[in-house]
Amino acid sequence: MSETSSDGARRLAEGARDRVNFEEEALALADQVYRVARGVSRSKEEAEDLMQETYARAFRSWQSYTPGTNLRAWLLRILTNLNIDRGRRAQRTPDQQPLEEGDYFLYNRIEAATGETDEERVLERLSQDHVAEALSAVPHDFRDVVVLVDIGDFSYADAAQILDIPIGTVMSRLHRGRRILKQELADMTVDAQ
């Protein structure tokens, strides 16, 4: 009898310890998760709300996390799902718009507009503010993928798992998202010359 209750007490203590470990690991990743939250949000306030919702949900459903798997990806899956639920997809995705230019398009356009032929000098024409502004102009579906891969440093496979979309869709959205980013940047940069 006393053995049974001490077993139960031990299990409870183990459960509490696992939970505390989980919470600490999750909080230790908050800076990295925030970078993605900020990237997919329009404002700092929106990113902060999204972080709080994400962590509240993560702490409630910690038991559905499998220890030893990628916790950062697990947290970001919650975050991106919440982001979709919050109806931030109102923007129409410009899938029908032709984007024929190749990947060298931005470089070629700045080079042509400025006459710079050294790539470092061409690069200096881009401002950090313009890059941030161009990124926020990319429609959400595409931006989420660009942010996960380029800012979150996730592989195509991890991004596919986080967003629950096929890997081929990750690649096509990434491709398109980066093209849209460059299109925006080209317009801002060349117009500013």
Add this chain to the structure above:
Amino acid sequence: MTGDELCDWCEEVLQPFLDRDLTDAERHEAQTHLENCKYCRKRYHFEEGLRRLVRQAAVEPMAPALKQRLSALRLEL
């Protein structure tokens, strides 16, 4: 070739190359091309720089107050 002529040889593999998503053989082929083609090499360097700028677009650190709010969301023991 002087390596400065118009070339679109590795435009196709530019993104997967930078994403480290090529097979060893493909990467080797791209690297060999880049060593000999100034046109593509300049654009690869430019693209790497652009990636850095995109990464820095979201480096504004999390507010300490937010970190505290997240910590406060932990369940009661």
